[in-house]
Amino acid sequence: MALTIASNNAIRIAHRAMISPISNIFNLTHSFDANALHAQFRQIATVAHAGSIDLRGRPVHIHDDAWIAAGVIVADIPSRVIQTLRAAESVQTLA
Secondary structure (H helix, E strand, O other): OOOEEEOOOOEEEOOOOEEOOOOEEEOOOOOOOHHHHHHHHHHHHHHOOOOOOOOOOOOEEEOOOOEEOOOOEEEOOOHHHHHHHHHHHHHHHHO
């Protein structure tokens, strides 16, 4: 059982916060712009590395007395991505 924390910015955990095992805290994301992703892919294909990648991480602050239950994912994900994921879940549920 592990706790995973991945960050390219600050993650602050305040007093008396409880974090259960198998939890994940991320503040890494990437561009969702198709042109930027394509340019990054072309750079990887031609130069064999991505050069610089803007991971757009923002600080995460877990407040006093917070409780993060087992299996929870705390992530900085744009709302349009969450909406897309929810739509995909709905399609799978109907199938």
